[in-house]
Amino acid sequence: MTETILANALLVLPGETLHGQIRLMDGKITDISPGAAVPAGAVDCAGDLVMPGLIELHTDNLERHIEPRPKVNWPHAAAIIAHDAELASVGITTVFDALRVGSVVSNAKANYGEYARALADEILGLRATGALRISHFLHLRAEVCSETLIDELDKFGPSDRIGIVSLMDHTPGERQFRDISQLQKYVCGKHGISPDEFEDHIAAQKALTARLGTAHEAAAVAAARRYGAVLASHDDTEAGHVARSAEHGAHFAEFPTTVEAARACHVHGIKVMMGAPNLIRGGSHSGNVAAQALAEADLLDIVSSDYVPSSLLSAALMLGDIWGDLARGVATVTAAPANAAGLMDRGHVTIGARADIIRVTRINGAGAVRGVWVQGNRVA
Ligand SMILES: [Fe+2]
Numbered sequence: 001m002t003e004t005i006l007a008n009a010l011l012v013l014p015g016e017t018l019h020g021q022i023r024l025m026d027g028k029i030t031d032i033s034p035g036a037a038v039p040a041g042a043v044d045c046a047g048d049l050v051m052p053g054l055i056e057l058h059t060d061n062l063e064r065h066i067e068p069r070p071k072v073n074w075p076h077a078a079a080i081i082a083h084d085a086e087l088a089s090v091g092i093t094t095v096f097d098a099l100r101v102g103s104v105v106s107n108a109k110a111n112y113g114e115y116a117r118a119l120a121d122e123i124l125g126l127r128a129t130g131a132l133r134i135s136h137f138l139h140l141r142a143e144v145c146s147e148t149l150i151d152e153l154d155k156f157g158p159s160d161r162i163g164i165v166s167l168m169d170h171t172p173g174e175r176q177f178r179d180i181s182q183l184q185k186y187v188c189g190k191h192g193i194s195p196d197e198f199e200d201h202i203a204a205q206k207a208l209t210a211r212l213g214t215a216h217e218a219a220a221v222a223a224a225r226r227y228g229a230v231l232a233s234h235d236d237t238e239a240g241h242v243a244r245s246a247e248h249g250a251h252f253a254e255f256p257t258t259v260e261a262a263r264a265c266h267v268h269g270i271k272v273m274m275g276a277p278n279l280i281r282g283g284s285h286s287g288n289v290a291a292q293a294l295a296e297a298d299l300l301d302i303v304s305s306d307y308v309p310s311s312l313l314s315a316a317l318m319l320g321d322i323w324g325d326l327a328r329g330v331a332t333v334t335a336a337p338a339n340a341a342g343l344m345d346r347g348h349v350t351i352g353a354r355a356d357i358i359r360v361t362r363i364n365g366a367g368a369v370r371g372v373w374v375q376g377n378r379v380a
Helices: 061-066 076-089 116-128 149-154 180-191 195-227 239-248 259-267 276-281 291-296 311-323 326-331 335-340
Strands: 004-013 016-025 028-034 049-052 054-059 092-101 135-143 162-168 230-234 252-254 271-275 302-304 357-363 366-374
Touching: 004 326, 004 357, 016 326, 049 326, 054 162, 054 252, 054 302, 054 311, 054 335, 061 076, 061 116, 076 092, 076 116, 076 366, 092 116, 092 149, 092 162, 116 135, 135 149, 135 195, 149 195, 162 195, 180 195, 195 230, 230 239, 239 259, 252 259, 259 271, 259 291, 271 276, 271 291, 271 335, 276 291, 276 302, 276 311, 291 311, 302 311, 302 335, 311 326, 311 366
Parallel strands: 004 049, 054 092, 092 135, 135 162, 162 230, 230 252, 252 271, 271 302
Antiparallel strands: 004 016, 016 028, 049 357, 357 366
């Protein structure tokens, strides 16, 4: 395989930056050296940032490609390929595609049907044919407030590249939906439900969790172990939620909704993940704690692009500015998510690491991706 040399770059290394060059060969980083020299055959990066490819642990971006308008079902292979290309173009080189398991099949109006197993087959099938540019893993979002969670979990196994199982509880009145009026806005907006139907919906969902919640939680924790996946919690609101997820062995917490919960995560050694859109918009769209407040309190470890893929790079640069430490900002979207998901071969520019690398320039503060390499091959 030919060697790629990226020279005259500001390299973002673990804990520091260095003006120099890196060499990529046989899928790995083989050399890092300082200086402004541009050897024959090298790419002259003209001072641009060269950093690890970004690692995304929780994105539902694929849904946007599969259903580009409400009730429009796009052909899945085309949607997956476009999603993959979009992520590559914004510097993401490893993604955990988030798929919900746990459906509500008895309520046709709410339309939370089963889809994860079939879509997983399509993603993994395309990956096997070499059609995808970046590295894909699966993230199963296990919904406790559902009817079919155990059945759906049973359809997956250790060969399905499931890197993460997150334990979600969207029971009305709990966590993200502690404020029922926020839930009403969300559910009625999304599914066209009348206020009377909403009351029935709330009662039915609460009854479901009362009946099955405990068994579902135990099944999701056991399934993560069976798949060899790491466990994450979701929407922790109180210290008690965090204590419970610590008992389950969670590695990281997705979108804790309060400072209290984020602080409790750190007490238990659980990493805190927040959404990049929250950081960039200056607050949560559902009224929860602002990511920037957690960053300023040193309670933010990992950033996820959530529903806007391009926000991942912007958030890393913004955090670098907030903290006055570019390498630390970049680590929230590279080394920190890699470590939380147990991927030790990537997320850092070090000799011997996977050659997943991006070249970035800043234009009026915004990050623009100028080149993306996965295992040393240019993909965008
Ligand atoms: Fe949530």
